[in-house]
Amino acid sequence: MSDFQFLFTAWMVVWAVFFVYEVSVAKRIGHVREEIERLKQQLHD
Amino acid sequence: MKARISISIALALLVFCAGYAALFIAPDEATMHLIQRIFYFHVPLWTAMTVVLSIACFSNIAWLVSRRPMWDLLGASSAEVGVLCCTGGLITGMLWGKPVWGIWWTWDPRLTSTFILWLLYISYLLLRELIEDPHRRATLSAVFGIFAYLDLPIVLLATTLWPRGQHPQPVLFGGPKSINHTMLSVFFLCMVSIVLVMILILADRYRLEKLRFEADELRVEIESREMDAQSAPPTRGIVGRGMAHE
Numbered sequence: 001m002s003d004f005q006f007l008f009t010a011w012m013v014v015w016a017v018f019f020v021y022e023v024s025v026a027k028r029i030g031h032v033r034e035e036i037e038r039l040k041q042q043l044h045d
Numbered sequence: 046m047k048a049r050i051s052i053s054i055a056l057a058l059l060v061f062c063a064g065y066a067a068l069f070i071a072p073d074e075a076t077m078h079l080i081q082r083i084f085y086f087h088v089p090l091w092t093a094m095t096v097v098l099s100i101a102c103f104s105n106i107a108w109l110v111s112r113r114p115m116w117d118l119l120g121a122s123s124a125e126v127g128v129l130c131c132t133g134g135l136i137t138g139m140l141w142g143k144p145v146w147g148i149w150w151t152w153d154p155r156l157t158s159t160f161i162l163w164l165l166y167i168s169y170l171l172l173r174e175l176i177e178d179p180h181r182r183a184t185l186s187a188v189f190g191i192f193a194y195l196d197l198p199i200v201l202l203a204t205t206l207w208p209r210g211q212h213p214q215p216v217l218f219g220g221p222k223s224i225n226h227t228m229l230s231v232f233f234l235c236m237v238s239i240v241l242v243m244i245l246i247l248a249d250r251y252r253l254e255k256l257r258f259e260a261d262e263l264r265v266e267i268e269s270r271e272m273d274a275q276s277a278p279p280t281r282g283i284v285g286r287g288m289a290h291e
Contacts, residue, residue, distance in 0.1 A: 003079040003144070004068075010140045011064060011086060014133050018242065021129055025249045032256040039263040043270070 056242055063231075063238040071231040080144045085232055087137040089239040094130035095197065097123050097243055098166070102194035105187035117183035118254035120190055124169050126247045131163045146211060153211035155203035162200055165193035179261070 001009070067085035074081035101123035108116035138156070139149045150156065169190055176182035204212050224232075 006140075006144070007079060007082055008068065010083060010137065011068070014086065014137060015060070017133065018129070018246070022246055022249065025246070025253055029249065029253050029256060032253065032260055036256060036260050036263065039260060039267060043263060043267055 052245065056238070056245060059234075059238040060242060063235040066231045067235055071228050072225060074228075077145055080141065083137050083141040085235040086239070087134060087141055088232070089236040090130050090134040090137060092236050093240045093243040094127050094134060095201070096240060097130060097247060098127040098194060098197055100247070101127055101190055105190040105194075108183055108187045114183075114258060115255075117179075117187070118258060119251055120187060121170075121173055122247060122250040122254050124166050124190060126243060126250055128163065128166045128170065129246070130243060131159070131166065135159065135163060151211050154207040155200060155210060155212040158196060158200045158203050162193070162196045165196055169193055 063085070067082050071082060071085065073079060074084075101120050104116045104120035104123060107113070108120060138159075142151075143149050169186060172189055173182055173186050176185060199206075204210060
């Protein structure tokens with residue numbers, strides 16, 4: 001692997017880790033929002 | 046929502062520009078050549094980690110002083126994002142170390158103190174998972190968080206305190222060597238983009254903690270209403286859930 005390929009791969013891998021983390025946070029926000037809606041509904045019933 | 050999308054697009058463009066500048070515009074360093082360009086990513090990650098962990102420490106102190114839940118939530122969110130930055134910094138450091146030093150890792154003072162910092166904040170996150178009572182969890186983790194933060198100045202000053210280590214002396218802010226103007230501009234572009242991305246991630250992580258807190262409060266309210274309904278005297282032999290609302 002050339003130095004440039006190594007550098008580019010390292011760069012992309014680290015950004016991919018951050019992207020996956022951000023997507024996981026966004027998914028968890030979605031799940032908790034759904035849970036809150038369900039709990040509010042339960043509270044009003 | 047539109048503002049959030051606009052900010053995300055603007056940040057993605059900034060990250061792309063910073064990446065392009067680091068890979069194609071910045072000049073080659075004299076001894077390490079191309080591989081030195083990890084510097085444009087590695088050092089800003091430590092800057093972002095310092096910012097985020099300082100927010101965590103401030104939040105820990107603020108919780109102990111005010112006992113407002115928002116500080117506990119911000120402290121936990123910042124610590125997790127700080128661990129993310131620290132992990133990225135350690136990985137990029139190893140990727141830089143292998144071609145330049147010929148080794149992935151060495152127990153150099155800065156690397157060792159950074160590894161200890163990473164372990165301390167992992168322990169902080171584990172501690173939060175282990176304690177169920179929210180008030181006790183917040184207080185104990187705040188005290189532990191302040192203790193963990195004490196390692197950060199040691200990390201920052203390691204190359205000055207122990208100059209014979211493997212890690213190089215600082216090239217910015219009082220270091221022995223000067224830095225090329227283009228390199229410096231690209232470095233600041235990368236630093237701004239990475240710090241802003243980490244702040245965006247932190248904002249989302251904090252939102253998640255706030256929503257979890259809201260969900261927990263709703264659960265407590267439902268439980269207390271159910272308990273009230275169960276303990277209320279039966280009316281005409283029927284105890285309905287709806288009575289709890291009356």
